[in-house]
Amino acid sequence: xxxxxxxxxxxxxxxxxxxxxxxxxxTSAPLVVFLHEGLGSVGMWKxxxxxxxxxxxxxxxxxxxxxxxxxxxRASDETWQPNFMHRQACEVLPQLLQALxxxxxxxxxxxxxxxxxxxxxxxxxxxxPLQVAGLVAxxxxxxxxxxxxxxIEVARTAYLQSDLRQRLARYHDDxxxxxxxxxxxxxxxxxxxxxxxxxxxxxTCPVLAVQGLNDEYGxxxxxxSIARALPLARLxxxxxxxxxxxxxxxxxVIAAVQQMMAGARC
Numbered sequence: 112x113x114x115x116x117x118x119x120x121x122x123x124x125x126x127x128x129x130x131x132x133x134x135x136x137x138t139s140a141p142l143v144v145f146l147h148e149g150l151g152s153v154g155m156w157k158x159x160x161x162x163x164x165x166x167x168x169x170x171x172x173x174x175x176x177x178x179x180x181x182x183x184x185r186a187s188d189e190t191w192q193p194n195f196m197h198r199q200a201c202e203v204l205p206q207l208l209q210a211l212x213x214x215x216x217x218x219x220x221x222x223x224x225x226x227x228x229x230x231x232x233x234x235x236x237x238x239x240p241l242q243v244a245g246l247v248a249x250x251x252x253x254x255x256x257x258x259x260x261x262x263i264e265v266a267r268t269a270y271l272q273s274d275l276r277q278r279l280a281r282y283h284d285d286x287x288x289x290x291x292x293x294x295x296x297x298x299x300x301x302x303x304x305x306x307x308x309x310x311x312x313x314x315t316c317p318v319l320a321v322q323g324l325n326d327e328y329g330x331x332x333x334x335x336s337i338a339r340a341l342p343l344a345r346l347x348x349x350x351x352x353x354x355x356x357x358x359x360x361x362x363x364v365i366a367a368v369q370q371m372m373a374g375a376r377c
């Protein structure tokens with residue numbers, strides 16, 4: 112992937128957004144926007160977006176949210192609040208797409224989100240129902256579960272006591288910005304009652320929700336709650352799969368999305 116940068120105004124300042132286009136020559140093909148996990152970035156997707164876009168013959172847009180990857184890190188006094196995913200969905204993503212010249216009214220993109228990115232995709236589709244063609248939610252969070260909090264506490268210990276910080280530094284200019292922004296809000300008392308289940312019910316586009324049966328960050332309740340709110344949503348429950356289905360079961364994910372997108376085009 113060839114990485115580029117674009118500036119948007121957000122949070123009272125200009126922030127640089129790292130992004131990369133995939134298959135831009137397929138000008139008439141659908142566009143898929145990839146939204147990364149809570150510790151992700153453009154680089155941490157590795158080769159999956161290209162593999163996905165080549166298999167589906169679509170265009171792709173991969174980007175790092177503010178605070179991640181090579182995008183502008185968090186300000187030194189910036190603490191994310193429980194509405195941080197709402198702000199990403201309703202402020203950052205629309206501004207980014209506009210800055211990149213994506214006309215979502217004329218050609219609504221597909222969204223492919225993982226973990227926090229899946230929740231952001233769900234929120235964006237709920238708030239901009241006519242500007243999303245469909246979405247894929249891998250290991251989404253629709254509510255806070257005890258296992259999620261416990262796993263983030265384990266990650267916090269690893270960040271302090273192991274080489275996790277050094278490993279994250281391969282993908283983030285400021286690993287402390289990425290890690291503590293994510294960790295502190297998820298472990299805050301004010302976040303325990305966070306839920307987007309009511310907003311999910313407002314989504315009108317096709318939805319595929321994917322959950323690994325061995326996901327340490329969430330149970331099947333996450334995608335079952337989506338199915339209760341959206342009876343037409345497709346669910347994919349994957350055995351031998353943890354939190355990152357696109358790494359553990361990439362072919363199964365690609366095949367399911369291919370079937371879904373083919374049906375949506377009929």
